[in-house]
Amino acid sequence: MSVVRNLAAWMKRGLRRLVNSARVLRLRARGIHCPWSVQLESGVRTTLGIYQSRKGSITIGPGCRLCRGVIIDAWGGSVVLGASVHLGPYTVLYGHGGITIGDDCLIGPQCTIVAANHTVPGRDQRIRSQPDRREPITIAEDCWLGSSSTVLAGVTIGRGSVVAAQAVVTRDVPDFALATGVPARIREQIR
Numbered sequence: 001m002s003v004v005r006n007l008a009a010w011m012k013r014g015l016r017r018l019v020n021s022a023r024v025l026r027l028r029a030r031g032i033h034c035p036w037s038v039q040l041e042s043g044v045r046t047t048l049g050i051y052q053s054r055k056g057s058i059t060i061g062p063g064c065r066l067c068r069g070v071i072i073d074a075w076g077g078s079v080v081l082g083a084s085v086h087l088g089p090y091t092v093l094y095g096h097g098g099i100t101i102g103d104d105c106l107i108g109p110q111c112t113i114v115a116a117n118h119t120v121p122g123r124d125q126r127i128r129s130q131p132d133r134r135e136p137i138t139i140a141e142d143c144w145l146g147s148s149s150t151v152l153a154g155v156t157i158g159r160g161s162v163v164a165a166q167a168v169v170t171r172d173v174p175d176f177a178l179a180t181g182v183p184a185r186i187r188e189q190i191r
Contacts, residue, residue: 085105
């Protein structure tokens with residue numbers, strides 16, 4: 001009986017590897033830089049986009065894990081994930097102005113990282129007709145973004161920092177800090 005169980009477990013692992021390899025191959029075929037060591041769950045969506053006739057780029061580092069329902073849309077900008085980055089389920093990255101996430105970061109479920117903002121016009125113009133203000137986002141290595149947190153354009157989050165669940169980061173966060181609230185405020189140094 002244990003031989004049958006071992007064989008079934010071995011076949012299941014092999015099938016998972018085969019499915020993952022097919023997902024990685026599909027990303028590579030779209031022009032996304034993605035090593036074979038990346039783990040992709042079902043429903044991951046990626047789009048490069050074009051902005052001012054420049055094609056976007058997405059680079060996923062080795063050992064990254066993209067959970068179910070993750071959306072990465074470069075919108076003609078760039079998204080770069082370092083090694084061993086974890087993107088939790090249903091996380092959204094919009095890379096208009098460029099997003100860089102350092103090695104070993106944990107991005108919780110349903111986080112939103114948007115590297116652009118709409119320009120707000122005078123009263124006589126429509127918001128929709130205004131251009132985006134594209135600004136880069138940098139998240140240094142070894143950071144943790146709690147579930148449903150949001151990082152807005154132009155923000156840098158320092159090394160080893162933690163962003164609390166549901167916080168909205170509108171300003172830079174220094175190294176080894178805890179940011180909480182809406183808008184996020186620095187509460188303390190954590191290490």
